[in-house]
Amino acid sequence: MRVLVATDAWHPQVNGVVRTLAMMAEAARPLGVDVGFLTPQSFRTVALPSYPDLRLAMPSPATIARLIGEARPDSIHIATEGPIGLLTRRYCRKRGLPFTTSFHTRFPEYISARLPIPESWIWAALRWFHGASQAVMAATPALASELRVRGFRNVVLWPRGVDTNQFYPRAIDLGLPRPVFLSVGRVAVEKNLEAFLGLDLPGTKLIVGDGPARAGLARKYPRAVFLGARQGEELAEAYAGADVFVFPSRTDTFGLVLLEALASGLPVAAFPVTGPRDVIGSAPVGSLNEDLQVACLAALTISPRACREFAAGHSWEASARAFIENIANARSLDPKGEPVQFAVKAPRLIG
Structure with a gap:
């Protein structure tokens, strides 16, 4: 199965969204799933206001359509609500294609900390963005429950993992006063x-x-x-x-x-x-x-x-398996019908 992930967050950015997507894709490969990416690297970018080191992609509908066509994915997942995510959503809606999304960032709190925009307005925009998704993936049960209370439908769990071979206890002297x-x-x-x-x-x-x-x-x-x-x-x-x-x-x-x-x-x-x-x-x-x-x-x-x-109980393989099952469940739905209300529970791991 080929899955195309549309994301406005990608290298050289260093954040949890980028690490999650990259590690999930690597862990999915041995499970027989090829995860490709539609990222800002394919477009002209501009500096994000108040974040000059972050670049915002400026995609066009025609380029988005061409890149998706060339990728020939079996499933499309939209990871972010930025320009790439918006135009990928538009592409899928115009063609009646099912897609899934994930909720990574609390934009209402982040934006309201900088601009005089009511959080309720931003939550309304997020409900619209994710409303057509066949499955909205959330990292934790509490977040999934909160999203449902806020009016999001089809919320499923996608847990995160950690590379215990890279991160492990050892004797390192940073040369700083302890603790x-x-x-x-x-x-x-x-x-x-x-x-x-x-x-x-x-x-x-x-x-x-x-x-x-x-x-x-x-x-x-x-x-x-x-x-x-x-x-x-x-x-x-x-x-x-x-x-x-x-x-x-x-x-x-x-x-x-x-x-x-x-x-x-x-x-x-x-x-x-x-x-x-x-x-x-x-x-x-x-x-x-x-x-x-x-x-x-x-x-x-x-x-x-x-x-x-x-x-040690949180592996990227388990995270990838949950992502794959969420995608597989969404593919079985009729994209022209009403989205199905998924239960807020951990996916059964396949394989």
Whole structure:
């Protein structure tokens, strides 16, 4: 089976959406599924407002149609709600083709943090975008339930995974005063990093990542260490050399970095919100508290071995199998009929 994924987020961007799509595609190949991508690399791009290092594709309907025709996919999945996603949706609707979508980003909260646009308007636009999808894939049960409450139909689960061969505990000396409290991700206002950087903690606060807020935060918090973006082995070593992973975001839908940290033996400190609450659940691998300082200090007492063992149960193969089954279920539906209300439960793994 050939699946074409349309996405506005792609390399050289470094974020959870790109990593999820790339790792899923790699894991799907041995399962007999060829996942191809329709990405900004095929189009002229412009800098995204307030994110100058992110490029927004400027596709045309004719080019989208040509590229999809050349790919000859058996199924189409739309991963993002940007220009590529919109025109791919338009292509499918005009031809009566079924497609699936996934919900990765809480745009209502992100956009409202920058612009005076009511969140209700943005949620309405997202309901319209995903309304024609045969299956809307969400990373966690809590997010799936929230989407249904907000009026989204056909919500199914697509869990995430982690590469435990890349991220694992080891003795790494970062040359910083310990304990090292690490946060990894995009350095932007919606990540709520000031909730972490303003804490009175022993040792070192370490930020790995880049983004539009980095320069201002580095000036405001000169005692924190900003390493910039890291990938591959450099990123894995940053995890392994830390003591606690701090996740101050209140809006992330999942936070792939949580699994990477746990696989590296790092306990998690976070607010008790969707995302960290869904990933950790009742497992003794993190501390969730509305007082983030209390959470950080409590996390120091958690067993790194327990974190590693927890992460070992989340593989990219299982994630790919869930994605494939969601696609297969959607293909069995009549695209001209009313979308079917899927149950909010984990897909049965095929194979």
